Amino acid sequence: MKLAKWASGAMKAFAVVLSLALPLMLAVSAADARVGGGSSYGSRGSRTFSAPPITNTAPNAARPLDRTMSQPGRPAAGAAATGRFNRPGMGMLGGLAAGFLGAGLLGLLFGGGLFGGLGGLSSIIGLVLQIGLIYLVVRFAMSWWQRRNAPAYAGSAPGPAPGPAAAQTNARSGLGFGSMSSAAPLEITPSDYESFERLLGEIQAAWSNENVNTLHTLATPEMVSYFTEDLRANDARGVVNKVSDVKLLQGDLAEAWREGVTDYATVALRYSLIDKTIERASGRIVEGSDQPQEATDIWTFARRSGGKWELSAIQQT
Secondary structure, three states: OHHHHHHHHHHHHHHHHHHHHHHHHHHHHHHOOOOOOOOOEEOOHHHOOOOOOOOOOOOOOOOOOOEOOOOOOOOOHHHHHHOOOOOOOOHHHHHHHHHHHHHHHHHHHOOOOHHHHHHHOOOHHHHHHHHHHHHHHHHHHHHHHHHHHOOOOHHHOOOOOOOHHHHHHHOOOOOOEOOOOOOOOOOOOHHHHHHHHHHHHHHHHHHHOOOHHHHHHHEOHHHHHHHHHHHHHHHHHOEEEEEEEEEEEEEEEEEEEEEOOEEEEEEEEEEEEEEEEEEOOOOOEEEEOOOOEEEEEEEEEEEEOOOOOEEEEEEEO
């Protein structure tokens, strides 16, 4: 009876939380109908699953990517602390810890205590000492595994060291970008910032016009696939999202790096825009308004072999 009452109370509490959260979710969705739709998706090379550094423009941490075609390379540094010792590559220390633990558990099962009871000792003190020994061995193995698999520091990505021209990134680009960091291992020039600002407007315009062919020239195939999905969803609802008057207000560089022949640059963008969703049949505004609003996103751009920049990922803050 008590269990039934508890279950009933838990279901009621869940229903209350859901009723409060659902309107908020719908409001967020309605307010973020622009490119990205309030979600985060795309790829950032080897840094897809790590958050970009915060900046003055975006002081809050970027949200993890909801949709990405990238696959995690190797477990994160903390993944080895799950208590599993049969992961490939654990090596001698992992096997040693597993052996100690296995021996101790078998000893308990057969009445001999951990490790045979340390010579037949079955007292509580002996048991505590043996458990403590297991803990130390496991802790040592985990620490060694974490050091071995710790990801490289974000600033140590391979790429050319900044030369004297890198000082240009500290000056304003003449656009909405300012206070750029010169510590990035890849030099980002004022002309690059011009490309980022131009892409911000052109991508929003192509999205608003539902021009997938143009989007293919401005973004990676992965990003275009997500844009196409969202446009089809709008079409199924009988609506179209119209974005206009996009103006960059502030922007700065979060990080820039090179992987092989591909350059990446992640920038924070704060911009104003008119964002509204209208009913196709009547032209009636169903979401947003004709009034300007502000948005802040984290955009990652990529270029191969010195080619042109393309949008590679969008993250919300």
